[in-house]
Structures are given as structure tokens and as C-alpha cells.
Amino acid sequence: MKPRFSFGKIFLLGFGFFGVSVIWSVYNAYVPIFLHNRFHIPPGIIGFFMTLDNLTALFIQPPVGAWSDRLRTPIGRRLPFILAGAPISALAFGLIPLQTFLPFFMACTITLILSMAFWRTPVVALMPDITPSRYRSQANGIINFMGGVGAIIAFLIGATLYEMNPNYPFWLGSALVILATLMVFAFIREPQEYEVTDQTQPSLWHGLRQVIAAEEKSALRILLAIFFWFVAYNAIEAFFTLYAVNHLGISEADGARLLGQLSLLFVLFALPAGFLGSRLGRRNTIISGIILLTSVMLVLFFTPVAVLNTSLFRLPVVGNVPVAGLSLMVAGIAWALININSLPMVVDMTDDLHIGTYTGLYYLFSTLAAIVGPNLNGWIIQLSGENYALIMIVAPIFMMMALLMMLGVRRGEAKAHRPQPVPAD
Template sequence: MTPRFSFGKTFLLGFGFFGVSVIWSVYNAYVPIFLANRFNLAPALIGFFMTLDNIAALLIQPPIGAWSDRLRTPIGRRMPFILVGAPIGAVAFGLIPLQTLLPLFVACTSTLLLSMALWRTPVVALMPDITPSQYRSQANGIINFMGGVGAIIAFLFGATLYEMNPAYPFWLGSALVILATLMVFIFIREPKEYEVTDKTEPNLLVSLQKVIREEEKSPLRILLAIFFWFVAYNAIEAFFTLYSVNHLGLSESDGARLLGQLSLFFVIMALPAGLIGGRIGRRRTIMTGIVLLASCMLAMFFVPADVLTISLARLPVLGNVPVVGTILMLAGVSWALININSLPMVVDMTDDLHIGTYTGLYYLFSTMAAILGPNLNGIIIQLSGSNYALVMLFGPLFMLLALIMMLGVRRGEAKTRTS
């Protein structure tokens, strides 16, 4: 039986993505600051450290996605991973800012990374589980809207908490993850029956080999495009607060607030991006976002720092909005056009039996990108004598490669209802 689209149920599912977003937003904003100021690590080492979460995800998330496709329990095939991973991650996250010794800091972050890798793919795979194909861009817009709300809370409200005590944003994140997990567990019910199109159990490596060998290369092309645009985006995300401090001359909390301005416009565009993808096509929407985001990065590289920091307005919640803030707002719109429509394209290249496996492939390629991006940027920054502006020149090159890959994608648009 084809599941019906439920706005309310999808909104409640978004609390899972909300929890993921809060943790990673706080982690990416403040852990590089701890590493630089508290432990005196060089940029290349910071870049490597900021990829440890993605190394853990690379090893764990794809097989977890395939495992969750095969698992059958009274509470569903995805929920057990969420109920185990989320609470462990919340506790470990809350302990991170309390550590003054690097080995203990690494122990807490490692526990967080392993536990988050355990439940991220299953919670994301729940969306296509409960949503018909033709509504998946819209549904992905809703859950990314919730993720964006989490990022706004982490960056804007978290910046104020950080000024009070650097531990407070982490404790807020831990509490919100526990709340989000309870919301998903209480209100989301997984389907009891799954479409079976063949007798082969889902397997990540087999699916990857099939994608590579397929004569029609749309699945491989979009996975490579995902790799390239995440190389660009993650390289910038991992170093943005340090870019703000060292290149723009802003405070740590102001750098986080700038990321909050990006996240706000991502949230504003999350639902429209899904609707646009459904109206003009996911491929065309993604390509538009790629061009716009590359342009934003180039502007942040070529426009002088004293111009980027000119204040244009002071707004409630957002605080000071400089020139670079308006560029980041457009970057948030651009990222929504890309990110909201990419996962639906991937899962609509397979059948319902393999949704978790293809979600795992999505995270396999995005995670490999998240490992490569910060490492390359850290090395470039260190070799250039700590020129953090170079992070904005690195991204557009990979955005161009993503655009080239998307030009050859011919599948992945919404499927029409058949029953």
C-alpha cells in the first residue's frame, strides 16, 4: 500500500534531524576554537581533527543504512538505532567543553562521533519510508527546515550562551537531542510492510558495484556531484569561525552568529526549495543552487575584509548584519536549493527495499567529501602562512566539478503515483 503524505508526521520526523543539526552546528562552530586556543593545534591538525567525525561516519553509516533495511523489530527497522545512538551522543556531547586534557577531549569527541554515526542514516531514511516519491522533495524540505531551526538555535542563541559560558551551547545541544529523540519515538510509526522487488537482501557494496557498472550513469554522476559540492561546503564550514576571527577580525561568537544568518535563510528556503524542485525539476534546481553558492564563495574571497565587515543593519535575533552576512544569507538560499533536492534524487533512483542502502550511499559520498575538504583546506591554510581567506577560493573549483556531473544526470525526478 502506498503511504500517504502527512505534513504533520513529516514535521514531527523533522525533530530527529533537528537534533542532529543542533549537535553538528555547535560542534563545527566551537570545537575548532577549542583546538586552536585551548590545545594550540596547527591548522592542518585542526582540519584533520574536524574530519574524525566523517571518518567514523564513513566506516559506520553506510553499513548501518543497509543493516536497517534488513532489520525487523516490533518498533521498526530504524528506531532501535535512534534509541541507542542518540542518548549516548547527547551525554558525550555535554562533556566535551569540560575537558582540559587533550586525551579526554578526544575520548569525548570519539564517543560522540561513533554514536552519531549509529543513528544518523536510519533517522534520515525514515523520511522516504513514510513519504510517497512525488512528495519527497517537499518532505525533505520540511525536515531540513527543522534541521535549519536547530542550526539557528545553535548559532544565534548558542553564541549568546557561549559568551556566558563556553559549555552552555553544548549542554543546550544535549538537552535538545534527548527531547528530539523522544518526539520521534512517541509520534512516528514506521510502516509494517516493505516492497520486495527481488530476493536479494540490501547490501551496500553490491549496490555500489551496481551503480558503478550501470550503463546509464545518472546514479554515479549524482553521487560524484554530491561528493564535489560537499568537499566545497564542508571545507568552509569547518574553518568559518577561524576565518571570521583571523581574516575578518571578528569575535568567536560573531563568527557563529554569521553562520546563524546563513542557517536562517536556509530555513526560510527549505520548504520553497522542495516546492521549486517539484515544480521545475530537482536537477535544474540543484544546478541553480550550485552556481549561486559558488558565486557567494568567490565574493567572500575577492571582496576586501574591511568591506565585508561594514555593518548594514542591526536586527532582532540576528544582531549585526554586515556585508558578509548578506552574502551568507544568499549562500543559505543556494544551499537549500542543492541540499533539499539531492537526497530525494538519490532514493528515487532505486526501489523501496533499498532506500536505506541508497541513503547509505548518499552518506558514503558526502562523508568522503567531508573528510577530504577540511584536510585539504587545513594544509592549504598552513602552507600559506595561515591565510584563512583561501577557504573561499577552494570551494568554487569543486562546485564547478559538481555542475559538470549534474549536466549528465537523467534520472531522479519525482515518480508518478501508480496506485
């Protein structure tokens, strides 16, 4: 039986993305601060430390995606991974801020990294499992909306909690991950029938070889584009709170609030970005986002600090919005246009049997980027005498490389809807 599109079901699935987003938003905002202030780690090493999660995930997430394609259990092929990994993630995450001895700190972060890698790809692959092809951009918009809500909570509410006690944002994240897991388990039912096109079991590396060897290069081009734009985005994200403190001259909590302002506009545009991808084409929507995000990065680099810190207005919950905050809000819109439509393009380049495998390829390239980006920026910052402004000039180079790749993509739009025959009475 083919899956039917249900807004309610996708919103419920979004709780899984909500949990993932809360964890990584708090982690990326405050772990670099701990490393710098508590353990006195230099920027080059911080960059490497912030890629340990991606380095580990590189070897775990793609094979787990292919494994989940093959798995058959009474509760489905994705849920067992979520139920096993999420509680361990919540426990390890809650212990991170309590550690004052670096080896114990690393033990908690590595446990978090391993457990998160175990359930990340299966929860992502659930979306195309339960969503027909023509609705996947809209569905990806919904679940990224939920992920964005998680980021807003992590950055805005988490910033206030951090000012009260640095432990509190982590404990909030742990509680929300447990809640999100329970919601997914209680309300999501996986399909029990899967399309089988041949007798060959899905394999990530076999799929990668096919992508590279294919005469038509759209799949390879979009995977390379994903690599380039994630190099740019992750390079900035890993150092943003340190950029805020050392370049903008504001507090760690206010730096997190700026990220919250980006996340707010990402959330507001998550659903429109999916509908724009459906109406205007995913490729065209992504290209528009790349151009817009590149422009914002260049504005942040060339605008004087005094201007970036100039207050423009205040919003409830969000607080003061300076020029830098408004720029990041535009960046949130641009990132929604890119991010919402990229995974649907990848999974619509294959059949239903290999959705987990292609989801794994998506994470293979995005994870490689998340390893390269922070390491590259970490050493650039360190070798430049800790000039954190440079992160905003390196990233546009990679965004332009992503644009060149996207210009050659010819497939990945929503597949034509084939009405199912009505059974005779």
C-alpha cells in the same frame, strides 16, 4: 500499504534532524576554537581532527543504512538505532567542553562520533519510508527546515550562551537531542510492510558496484556531484569560525552568528526549495543553487575585509548584518536549493527495498567529501602562513566540478504517481 503524505508527520520526524543539526552546528563552530586556543593545535591537524567524525562515519553509516533495511522489530527497522545512539550522543556531547586534557577531550569526541554515526542514516531513511515518491522533495524541505531551525538555535542562541559560558551551547545541544529523540519515538510510526522485489538482501557495496557498472550513469554522476559540492561546503564550514576570527577580525561568537544568518535563510528557503524542485525539476533547481553558491564564495574572496565587515542593518535575534552576513544569507538560499533536492534524487533512483542502501551511498560520498574538504583546506591554510581567506577560492573549483557532473544527470525526478485501486465494498 503505501505510505500517505502527512505534513504533520514529517514535521514530527523533523525533530530527529533538529537534534542532529544542533549537535553538529555547535561542534563545528566551537571545537576548532577549543583545539586552536586550548590545545594549541595547528590548522593542518585541526583539519584532520574535524574529519575524524566523517572518517569514522565512513565505515559505520553506510553499513548501518543497509542493516536497517534488513532489520525487523516491533517498533520498526529505523527507530531501534535512534533510541540506542541518541542518548549516548547527548551525554558525550555535554562532556566535551569540560575537558582540559587532550586525551579526555578526544575520548568524548570519539564517543560522540561513533554514537552519532550509528543513528544518522536510519533517521534520514525514515523520510522516504513514510513519504510517497512525488512528495519527497517537499518532505525533505520540511525536515531540513527543522534541521535549519536547529542550526539557528545552535549559532544564534548558542553564540549568546557561549559568551556567558562556553559550556552552555553544548549542554543546550544535549538537552535538545534528548527532547528530539522523545518526540520521534512518541509520534512516528514506521510502516510494517515493505516492498520486496527479489530475495537478495540489500548490500551497500553491491549497490555501489551496480551504480558503477550501470550503463546509464545518472546515479554515479549525482553521487560524484554530491562528493564535490560537499568538499566545497565542508571545507569552509570546518574553518569558518577561525576564518571569522583571523581574516574578518571578529569574535568567535560573532563568527557563529554569521553562520546563524546563513542558517536562517536556509530555513526560510527549505520549504520553497522543495516546492521548486517539484515544479521546476530537482536537477534544474540544484544546478541553479550550485551557480549561486559559487558566485557567493567568489564575492567573499575578492571583496576587501573592510567592506565585508560594513554593517548594513540589524534584525531582531539575528543582530547586526554586515556585507559578509548578507552574502552568507544568499549562500543559505543557494544551499537550500542544492541540499533539499539531492537526497530525493538519490533515493528515487532505486526501489523501496533499497532506500536505506541508497541513503547509505549518499552518506558514503558526502562523508568522503567531509574528510577531504577540511584536510585539504587545513593544509592549504597552514602552508600559506595561515591565510584563511584561501578557503573561499578553493571551494568554487569543486562546485564547478559538481556542476559538470549534474549536467549529465538524467534520472532522479519524482516518480509517476500510481493511484491505488479502491477496494470493492
